[in-house]
Amino acid sequence: MSTRWYPIYQRGNPQLRVFLPNFWLKLIRSEHEQPPNVVQFACSMEMTKYDIKNYLQKIYNVPVVDVRTRIALGKTKRDQVMGYVTKYEDTKLAYVTLPKDVKFEFPNLFPEESKKQLEDDKKSLDEAKKNHKKYLEKNKHRPGTPGWFSI
Template sequence: MSTRWYPIYQRGGPQLRVFLPNFWLKLVRPTHEQPPNIVQFSCSMQMTKYDIKNYLEKIYNINVVDVRTRIALGKTRRVPGKGYVVKDEDIKYAYITLPKEEKFIFPDLFPEDKKAKDEEEATIQEAKKGFKEYLEKNKERPNMPGWFSI
């Protein structure tokens, strides 16, 4: 599972070794509507379906019914001004099916806070009011720059 090299055992050397996987999974918000028991992940290209299933079951204790994967090709585009073509990296997506009774709801990381929104609107209104006062104050002084005021 891991391709990291660890030092060979030497007599008298420390015995503690931690083997970490080179794999990673990233939870992705799905672009299309999906059933509530399907979760979408972005994962490393080297992971197989069995690696993904073992990763979720052993590390996160998630019951996995099925794993489907697909590889999304990276965009190919021409660099403006240079003329050569560049291709973005490909991305592997994994669709995890949970048992029917389990439902996954994507977490709302940035909930809309009404109180914060009202404070923002009050600040904007106050700024508009101050700007109107500034314009009224400099109305009787034609041909004077705006920065020249007392």
């Protein structure tokens, strides 16, 4: 159920209507070791176990065996100067169990090719720094001379 307000439909003035539910799911990496068929989600506080199961089955066609939820309390922090306490929002965590034959592997967001590219970029940056130091050394005895004026 959505709590958002939509403009009133008028017969002569058709409007595009989009249903925007308040439910959302976010896949997160588990802090603790889990079996390969258990996936952890952060979800909307209003969602129930049945909502989560239906959401995954109907929208994403994911076979779900069981859903367990818990509410993780938000961290509290005391201001050092004023002394007041602030608290971050609570989050609901859902542990979704898939069938035994299905194994979920968290996607690799940083493959090896990007690591090689990063190393190449570091090498080129170091080379550019060395060239710049050479340039500065060459012109250090002539302060105030523009860079384009060299002998």
